[in-house]
Amino acid sequence: xxxxxxxxxxxxxxxxxxxxxxxxxxxxxxxxxxxxxxxxxxxxxxxxxxxxxxxxxxxxxxxxxxxxxxxxxxxxxxxxxxxxxxxxxxxxxxxxxxxxxxxxxxxxxxxxxxxxxxxxxxxxxxxxxxxxxxxxxxxxxxxxxxxxxxxxxxxxxxxxxxxxxxxxxxxxxxxxxxxxxxxxxxxxxxxxxxxxxxxxxxxxxxxxxxxxxxxxxxxxxxxxxxxxxxxxxxxxxxxxxxxxxxxxxxxxxxxxxxxxxxxxxxxxxxxxxxxxxxxxxxxxxxxxxxxxxxxxxxxxxxxxxxxxxxxxxxxxxxxxxxxxxxxxxxxxxxxxxxxxxxxxxxxxxxxxxxxxxxxxxxxxxxxxxxxxxxxxxxxxxxxxxxxxxxxxxxxxxxxxxxxxxxxxxxxxxxxxxxxxxxxxxxxxxxxxxxxxxxxxxxxxxxxxxxxxxxxxxxxxxxxxxxxxxxxxxxxxxxxxxxxxxxxxxxxxxxxxxxxxxxxxxxxxxxxxxxxxxxxxxxxxxxxxxxxxxxxxxxxxxxxxxxxxxxxxxxxxxxxxxxxxxxxxxxxxxxxxxxxxxxxxxxxxxxxxxxxxxxxxxxxxxxxxxxxxxxxxxxxxxxxxxxxxxxxxxxxxxxxxxxxxxxxxxxxxxxxxxxxxxxxxxxxxxxxxxxxxxxxxxxxxxxxxxxxxxxxxxxxxxxxxxxxxxxxxxxxxxxxxxxxxxxxxxxxxxxxxxxxxxxxxxxxxxxxxxxxxxxxxxxxxxxxxxxxxxxx
Amino acid sequence: xxxxxxxxxxxxxxxxxxxxxxxxxxxxxxxxxxxxxxxxxxxxxxxxxxxxxxxxxxxxxxxxxxxxxxxxxxxxxxxxxxxxxxxxxxxxxxxxxxxxxxxxxxxxxxxxxxxxxxxxxxxxxxxxxxxxxxxxxxxxxxxxxxxxxxxxxxxxxxxxxxxxxxxxxxxxxxxxxxxxxxxxxxxxxxxxxxxxxxxxxxxx
Numbered sequence: 001x002x003x004x005x006x007x008x009x010x011x012x013x014x015x016x017x018x019x020x021x022x023x024x025x026x027x028x029x030x031x032x033x034x035x036x037x038x039x040x041x042x043x044x045x046x047x048x049x050x051x052x053x054x055x056x057x058x059x060x061x062x063x064x065x066x067x068x069x070x071x072x073x074x075x076x077x078x079x080x081x082x083x084x085x086x087x088x089x090x091x092x093x094x095x096x097x098x099x100x101x102x103x104x105x106x107x108x109x110x111x112x113x114x115x116x117x118x119x120x121x122x123x124x125x126x127x128x129x130x131x132x133x134x135x136x137x138x139x140x141x142x143x144x145x146x147x148x149x150x151x152x153x154x155x156x157x158x159x160x161x162x163x164x165x166x167x168x169x170x171x172x173x174x175x176x177x178x179x180x181x182x183x184x185x186x187x188x189x190x191x192x193x194x195x196x197x198x199x200x201x202x203x204x205x206x207x208x209x210x211x212x213x214x215x216x217x218x219x220x221x222x223x224x225x226x227x228x229x230x231x232x233x234x235x236x237x238x239x240x241x242x243x244x245x246x247x248x249x250x251x252x253x254x255x256x257x258x259x260x261x262x263x264x265x266x267x268x269x270x271x272x273x274x275x276x277x278x279x280x281x282x283x284x285x286x287x288x289x290x291x292x293x294x295x296x297x298x299x300x301x302x303x304x305x306x307x308x309x310x311x312x313x314x315x316x317x318x319x320x321x322x323x324x325x326x327x328x329x330x331x332x333x334x335x336x337x338x339x340x341x342x343x344x345x346x347x348x349x350x351x352x353x354x355x356x357x358x359x360x361x362x363x364x365x366x367x368x369x370x371x372x373x374x375x376x377x378x379x380x381x382x383x384x385x386x387x388x389x390x391x392x393x394x395x396x397x398x399x400x401x402x403x404x405x406x407x408x409x410x411x412x413x414x415x416x417x418x419x420x421x422x423x424x425x426x427x428x429x430x431x432x433x434x435x436x437x438x439x440x441x442x443x444x445x446x447x448x449x450x451x452x453x454x455x456x457x458x459x460x461x462x463x464x465x466x467x468x469x470x471x472x473x474x475x476x477x478x479x480x481x482x483x484x485x486x487x488x489x490x491x492x493x494x495x496x497x498x499x500x501x502x503x504x505x506x507x508x509x510x511x512x513x514x515x516x517x518x519x520x521x522x523x524x525x526x527x528x529x530x531x532x533x534x535x536x537x538x539x540x541x542x543x544x545x546x547x548x549x550x551x552x553x554x555x556x557x558x559x560x561x562x563x564x565x566x567x568x569x570x571x572x573x574x575x576x577x578x579x580x581x582x583x584x585x586x587x588x589x590x591x592x593x594x595x596x597x598x599x600x601x602x603x604x605x606x607x608x609x610x611x612x613x614x615x616x617x618x619x620x621x622x623x624x625x626x627x628x629x630x631x632x633x634x635x636x637x638x639x640x641x642x643x644x645x646x647x648x649x650x651x652x653x654x655x656x657x658x659x660x661x662x663x664x665x666x667x668x669x670x671x672x673x674x675x676x677x678x679x680x681x682x683x684x685x686x687x688x689x690x691x692x693x694x695x696x697x698x699x700x701x702x703x704x705x706x707x708x709x710x711x712x713x714x715x716x717x718x719x720x721x722x723x724x725x726x727x728x729x730x731x732x733x734x735x736x737x738x739x740x741x742x743x744x745x746x747x748x749x750x751x752x753x754x755x756x757x758x759x760x761x762x763x764x765x766x767x768x769x770x771x772x773x774x775x
Numbered sequence: 776x777x778x779x780x781x782x783x784x785x786x787x788x789x790x791x792x793x794x795x796x797x798x799x800x801x802x803x804x805x806x807x808x809x810x811x812x813x814x815x816x817x818x819x820x821x822x823x824x825x826x827x828x829x830x831x832x833x834x835x836x837x838x839x840x841x842x843x844x845x846x847x848x849x850x851x852x853x854x855x856x857x858x859x860x861x862x863x864x865x866x867x868x869x870x871x872x873x874x875x876x877x878x879x880x881x882x883x884x885x886x887x888x889x890x891x892x893x894x895x896x897x898x899x900x901x902x903x904x905x906x907x908x909x910x911x912x913x914x915x916x917x918x919x920x921x922x923x924x925x926x927x928x929x930x931x932x933x934x935x936x937x938x939x940x941x942x943x944x945x946x947x948x949x950x951x952x953x954x955x956x957x958x959x960x961x962x963x964x965x966x967x968x969x970x971x972x973x974x975x976x977x978x979x
Contacts, residue, residue: 006790007790007793008793010790010791010793010794010797011793011794011796011797012797013794013797014793014794014795014796014797014798014799014800014801015797015798015800015801016797016801017797017798018797018798018799018800018801018802018803018804018805019801019802019804019805021798021802021805022801022802022803022804022805022806022809023805023806023809023946023947023948024805024808024809026948027809027813027942027946027948028809028813028934030942031813031932031934031935032934034895034934034935034937035934035935037895037896037897038895038896038935038936042896044896047850049843049845049847049849050845050847072850072851072853072885073885073887
């Protein structure tokens with residue numbers, strides 16, 4: 001036996017066969033398969049006792065149940081958000097933003113877990129203690145106050161009427177600054193329209209009771225009010241494959257709502273109000289209107305104020321004229337108006353724009369007028385007034401006592417109405433007249449990304465020497481801040497939410513800390529209260545509560561015991577209140593000619609100069625018509641044409657509304673018609689429009705407005721109105737801390753240009769003239 | 776005679792012995808080396824006698840490994856459960872109990888036991904369905920663990936992170952519960968007892 005090549009080969013083959021005859025290979029294969037189930041990003045919650053906790057997602061108004069698992073070693077962890085079937089309006093449903101809320105809670109890299117202070121030398125945030133961070137902020141605030149510069153502090157909150165909003169407003173007023181702004185919404189516009197025509201600010205649409213609904217450009221099924229509640233109402237109209245409700249959608253794009261509707265009136269952009277007024281005219285000319293209330297309303301007939309609403313309609317909004325304006329055929333207008341009049345429970349709905357904008361006041365007034373003529377005010381399936389929620393104020397009213405003008409011009413002759421919004425504040429501050437901002441406090445939201453014309457707010461924050469952000473996330477706003485204070489998401493903090501837009505029943509949502517996911521994270525209210533306590537004096541007096549929980553307890557004292565309320569998490573008015581709206585107008589009647597608006601204009605100008613005042617408020621109509629529901633072409637349309645297209649937003653439940661960041665799950669469910677190749681935004685254009693611009697499916701284009709520009713791929717969609725380009729919202733985050741959302745598409749808010757809405761003065765950014773060119 | 780034929784003639788059958796040697800050596804290496812390489816020994820936080828505890832309680836295993844109100848199984852008891860009998864000071868004189876009371880019980884810290892029977896997370900297993908409804912004894916799967924005086928050495932699979940008890944002590948993967956707790960054991964028992972063994976019964 002020689003140890004030669006052949007012998008070695010025999011030995012080696014024996015070794016290989018021997019090794020394979022051992023359990024090594026099958027065992028390693030089995031273990032490798034199990035190993036693949038244990039990658040560190042695969043969620044693997046510890047076993048433990050399961051419990052459910054109720055809460056309400058303030059971003060969506062959905063009543064949810066959260067599954068909590070109490071692990072023996074790792075403690076509690078939230079593992080799932082599902083619908084709460086007991087919630088009276090959301091009835092167990094959820095939308096993607098609810099279902100994926102835990103991703104924002106547990107996404108470590110993106111969360112602010114400890115106070116951060118910007119290191120000026122390195123430009124990086126470094127961890128700090130609460131004491132250090134609060135001392136730094138309170139020190140700056142005290143310094144500015146001492147120097148008589150308190151008014152140069154601005155605060156940018158989220159929702160004005162929530163607990164957090166009220167705490168912030170009180171803090172700022174007591175500190176001595178008039179500059180507090182919030183997100184504006186369609187609720188502000190509807191309250192103004194209601195105040196102008198009915199004297200009632202809390203109006204809602206009884207969708208569940210209605211069986212004929214005309215929606216004027218609202219994303220009814222894609223994020224209107226509480227999206228789940230609206231979807232439930234829609235589902236009721238389609239129960240058991242029987243159509244018990246008819247939906248008519250008036251919109252320039254074949255949106256989800258339009259495609260689910262029984263009838264889609266494809267209108268020219270921004271002409272929805274003209275269609276509403278055209279329908280009003282048909283009701284009158286056919287004698288199908290309510291004579292007892294609408295017919296007896298102030299300003300209906302010609303009178304001492306001049307021409308009445310009836311004459312105005314006949315003169316300017318005949319079906320022929322409206323067909324000309326809107327592109328809806330005369331016969332269609334007449335058929336829809338007759339069907340609307342015939343149905344006993346019919347309602348016309350106005351609402352937020354597809355990009356979340358607050359809508360146009362004159363459009364809302366036109367829709368209110370249509371409802372009034374239908375005679376559905378206060379009736380089942382109509383326009384109803386909600387009961388007040390019965391919340392108690394946090395103390396005696398605190399108002400700004402200084403003499404410095406507001407930066408956003410609110411309350412001046414140019415902007416007597418409206419609500420304090422981020423864009424106007426930012427524009428005022430950037431202009432530096434009459435003064436610049438020395439410190440900005442961003443509380444809760446992400447205005448540098450989400451505010452209308454976000455680029456302006458971003459530039460404003462960049463221009464401010466000291467920015468403080470109270471936020472759960474390292475986003476576009478907080479990454480610009482000198483001090484970042486961590487506050488919790490709705491799953492880990494105290495707070496509340498008010499009735500979603502347009503709901504027929506008053507709703508109040510409460511959220512409480514369900515988990516202490518990060519040791520140093522506090523409720524936003526607690527941060528404001530801690531700052532107030534540090535500052536002392538008038539600020540501490542205005543905010544005497546020790547904690548956000550205590551403040552919430554005081555606020556909800558009229559609703560019952562806080563512990564019980566928090567556990568249930570909601571208070572919902574049992575059913576809509578039907579009956580006369582009451583008309584708290586100066587005339588005590590429904591008013592087509594708004595005395596409230598008239599009195600305001602008179603107050604500002606004296607009878608003679610009223611026309612001038614209204615012109616300053618952006619109203620182009622003259623005479624009594626200026627204070628009546630009428631149609632004014634959107635400013636954006638005047639600038640369109642000549643090779644320019646009109647940009648509008650695409651609403652979707654798969655993209656976020658408001659300040660909440662899009663979650664990885666929501667990004668994942670976006671299809672190639674919204675986000676191509678995972679990171680390229682897709683804009684829709686009518687094939688003819690694309691053809692005229694020599695563009696083809698999938699072409700990379702640059703969409704440019706005066707506000708900004710972004711790149712996108714073209715998708716040809718016959719359901720898009722010609723001459724328009726439709727863009728999704730909520731994409732295009734550029735704060736690099738969030739790897740999942742970083743540079744996924746572009747930001748609609750940076751391209752859309754905001755203009756002041758006539759009368760309301762609110763920024764509106766639904767339509768923007770843009771140039772589209774090959775990138 | 777060609778060179779090849781000359782080479783063949785010179786070779787003896789003994790050459791094949793090398794094949795056998797290679798085979799035996801490396802299959803032995805496989806049998807011995809696989810577990811030695813694959814499993815790491817991990818210490819338990821302290822020693823524990825199931826036997827001592829079983830003598831003190833009236834309801835057997837269930838006294839500590841109980842079901843919650845919703846029917847789910849508590850598994851390893853929490854320190855709160857231990858507090859039902861143990862107090863701030865040790866009842867016996869063993870150093871193990873002293874460690875437990877001082878380091879865990881009094882500090883309210885959960886004991887990070889290495890769990891011999893922990894199944895992968897992709898498996899849904901209901902103790903209530905097996906122990907309550909089907910009336911299986913704990914011993915069926917857990918063997919004499921409840922009567923043991925000492926905790927065995929815990930062997931952890933370096934690749935999967937799970938206990939060796941799942942694959943079983945036999946590296947060949949032979950045997951039935953309590954020696955082995957793999958999926959095929961579950962499926963065999965389900966089939967033998969006329970219970971569905973479809974994937975979704977356990978992999979939800």
